Amino acid sequence: MAYLDAASTEPLHPAARDALLAAIDAGWADPARLYGTARRAQMLLERARAEVAELIGARPDEVSFTSSGTQAVHLGVLGTLAGRRRAGTRLVAGAVEHSSVLHAGEVHERAGGEVEIVGVSRTGRVDAGAFAEAVARPGTALACLQTANHEVGTLQPVEEAARACREAGVPLLVDAAQSAGRLPVPEGWSVLTASAHKWGGPAGVGVLAVRKGVRWRSPLPEDERERRRVPGFENVPAIVAAAAALRARAEEAEAEGRRLSALVDRIRAEVPRLVPDVEVVGDPVLRLPHVVTFSCLYVEGEALLTELDKAGFAVSSGSSCTASTLRPSHVLEAMGVLTHGNVRVSLPRGASEDDIDRFLAVLPDIVRRIRSSLGVH
């Protein structure tokens, strides 16, 4: 099977696997205790923290490990809003942020706060001017912007947003879940979140970095772990493996990103040539190296995924009929592009040219068959 769903989760990096197996033996004890095995676990944990901090451009004491990228976002958003309550209750976020950002915003609204959603262009890029105006409005406590969109791969104007936030004195939470380990982390963040399984680490490890000087207060009950930012016993072996994967990815990122990006360019060019009535969505240039998304008119997304699975391809879709909700993807909706017949292809490290050749060979006939079953010829 060709696994082309790296944006959902990247297969475990070999470096992470080795580190995980070693750390299961060496780092199982409670890092908060004072005997030898505990000190060893603590040393492994702190070494991983220093490594991750260096790779994301943070100080070790700014970095906490969470149990997922989603939890990092929830704590990052709600904790910064709590810490900034005196400054105001307005939260500004892009319209195509990950659902964890939008759901945290809903909690904030239910508690009486205000949320301003900044729209995106047809390619899914946040309007930097509108974002700057939104953060400058009085009472803004926090602004959130992803580095890159998880469904269509479009890069967001983080530098412009960071400049606007700095001028307005508003902290900026940057959600780097899709780009960490693939592209350098942009500067200018106040709070940074990421997820290890997206870069080839194990599941169950998220990163929450809070810049020194940014006011933050835990929205959860008091707990002494992770600098009082994240409750619960750290998964030291998984954190060690996450750091090893991030280190390995950072070393490979440039060459592998270039290679995958060329394959994505090929899919972007070939799919509309081979399949009639297809729209490739997302920015063709300002994009992640490994993600491409397109929508096929007159095709049910679920049928498309099922047929591609039968043909040996694991891909994902933002169409409503494939999701647990009846609503189509909020990302495609905000962009104003076709939500049905949607396919996201995201290339893991090592994705081969052969896989892409085969994908492009089977896709036209699959789409033709589904259309003809719906009476479209």
Added chain:
Amino acid sequence: MWRRRTGGARRSPEAAQAEPAEPVQPAEPPALTIDALGRKCPIPIIMLAERINQVATGGVVAVLADDPAAFTDVPAWCRLKSHEHVGSYELPQGGWSIHVRRNY
């Protein structure tokens, strides 16, 4: 408890309901009405594509649909097929009457 949206290409169905930008009543009566209520996308779009040629060039087709995907997909289809999305009007029973002008 409120939410404002600024900028961007599109409004969500909820935003459209909260602060309708379209007039409540269409200016021009449709020459053809396609009832796609209860049908999931892509069926409403397929019905529209099949039947739009039943109206004269310049005529308006109304697609009645209540699948939220249709709210986004009918205007997107218009853009891809170079027809005109005239407007989307809320129906009292839920869903929308989405008006499309045949351009060619």
